[in-house]
Amino acid sequence: MNGRLIGLLTVLVLVNFVVDSAITAPLVVLPEMLDHFGTDQAAWLNATAMLAGVMWAPLLGKSADLHGRRKVLVLTLLLSCAGALLCAVAPGLWLFVPGRMLQGASLAAIFLSVAIVRGAFPSRTAMIAVGVVTSGSAVLNIASRFLIEDLASKYGFQVLFLVSASVAVVMAGCVHRFVPESPARTPGRIDFGGALLLGAGLGGVLGYISLGSDFGWLAVGPLALLAVGVTASARWFLVSSRKPDPLIDIRDLRGPLALLLLVVFLASGSYQSMLQLIPLIGDVSADQRLGYGLADQGSVALLLAAPGLGVTLGGPTAGWLAGRVGPARTLAAAVVLGTAVTLGMFLGVSRLPAALCCAFLLGATVGALGTSGFNMAGSLAPPERQGIVSSLVMVMVSIGSVALNFVGAAVLASTSVAVDGETVNSATGVLAYIGIASGTFALAAVLAVLLARDTKVRN
Incomplete structure (x- = not known):
């Protein structure tokens, strides 16, 4: 394995560290966030990013096949950066929650990194490289917990999101500079209507599961989310089965x-x-x-x-x-x-x-x-x-x-x-x-x- 490929692996491992800083690291400062916003609804602060990530994933995955994996990975990191900055300056939940939804786009960095590795390495080597990329940031994640906990106690929980934004924008620059663009392309277009239906379906059902335990399984809000999710999912299934180029071809x-x-x-x-x-x-x-x-x-x-x-x-x-x-x-x-x-x-x-x-x-x-x-x-x-x-x-x-x-x-x-x-x-x-x-x-x-x-x- 030459130096260029080792450098590529290093960059992609650090890219996946961005995912942890956006998705799971905020759990370290969850009590402080609850106190700051005067709420006991932890799901709004924590699960929103994961739920949004589920909605982002198919859209960004399809975009990568159409327009290039490196380009979409840079976009993913910039979206995560923008979301982190919104969370850092948010005066209330009305801005913090949309920020977390933008941060959820960072989940796409994991599978985009995998796709880039599989295109850059020979088949057998690629399988080992996938393991390094998806798991290599785990030690960094452990060490970062102690650092974030210390910084948050001194400067407030907002410092976590400033760190996350900084790491995301730096890694976006590194990806643009050091990661080669994939030559493979899929002809077609992005089915934005299907993306909205699929996102609403997944988000509604998972939102009901996430928020039902806090608000009540039979409360109006969670039940409305469930109804929207089931309706949108059914509509997406019917429409996608007829389109020639759907976001996800259910026939496959x-x-x-x-x-x-x-x-x-x-x-x-x-x-x-x-x-x-x-x-x-x-x-x-x-x-x-x-x-x-x-x-x-x-x-x-x-x-x-x-x-x-x-x-x-x-x-x-x-x-x-x-x-x-x-x-x-x-x-x-x-x-x-x-x-x-x-x-x-x-x-x-x-x-x-x-x-x-x-x-x-x-x-x-x-x-x-x-x-x-x-x-x-x-x-x-x-x-x-x-x-x-x-x-x-x-x-x-x-x-x-x-x-x-x-x-x-x-x-x-x-x-x-x-x-x-x-x-x-x-x-x-x-x-x-x-x-x-x-x-x-x-x-x-x-x-x-x-x-x-x-x-x-x-x-």
Whole structure:
């Protein structure tokens, strides 16, 4: 591998660091944001970017196939920069929420980076490079948490968004300067009407899932979002099935690709829900006699850092394996590992060594699953359609994450107990939470094995 390709990988790893600064890093300062805006609606501040990212992904993926991946990646980073600046200066939610929606465009940087790598590297090397690009920023993400927490305590939460905007605009310049433009092009045009319908459909349904737990599942606002989402999705399906050049051709969503997307949806939702559970059990002491808890057994900071280290190892390892046994088999192995690790958390909820092991392996699963999913999608798509097909993987990751996170939260809320006047999660709720994640992972494992067999037969 020559210096130019190493430089390309470095730039794309840093590009994916922008995604973390825009999507997940604001969780570090979530309490400060809630106090500043005088609200208890965390979903508006946190989930908006992820939901908007689901809407941005197909549009930017299709645009990349039509107009060039580098050009659209630069646009994506500039949109994220503009959103971060709006969030930094927003006097109220009326400007902060649109800012978060613009930041959501940064999700497209992940699959655009993957598409650029697959076009720049030979096939076997590209599989390893995908793992490096999708997982290499994990260590930077861990270190940045401590820095952002310190800066926010001194200068306010707005500093996070100023840092995010600065990193995004610098990386936009680096991408324009150092990343070659892809020669592959897909003839056609962008179906903006279909993009609006698809965005409204996904946003409405996911918005209902995200906000229903805060406002009430039968409240007028969430139900209106659900109605808009279902109506728009149905309309998009009917219209797209008739157009000659739709945003997403649903006629292609069959066979191995459809099975891959279902596996990604189930597995991503499962591991994200488990990552959400880890800090909850790490904040409870066994002395409270709730039947779980790790807070008094050692350094819980290691428990929170372990997944990041696992991601860094899991991504490149999965890329290396994919080059030897194929992405389908590697994907199946990653999902089977995730199933075993999730089952291990039945023991890990009360024993720190087991929890540390499971947290690390869960991170490895995250890295391996993301790398294998993108590699598998890339192997199923021609060069001129890498952008849109990779965007579908990102959409499934996002939808699965939102859906299973809120399912898990609803289970915990419905089984909570009162101890000394304080509402806490019960052992029943925690174990049921793990059971749902394990069952979903097991279903994904069965489908992943079927996908691997189907791919072997086709080859």
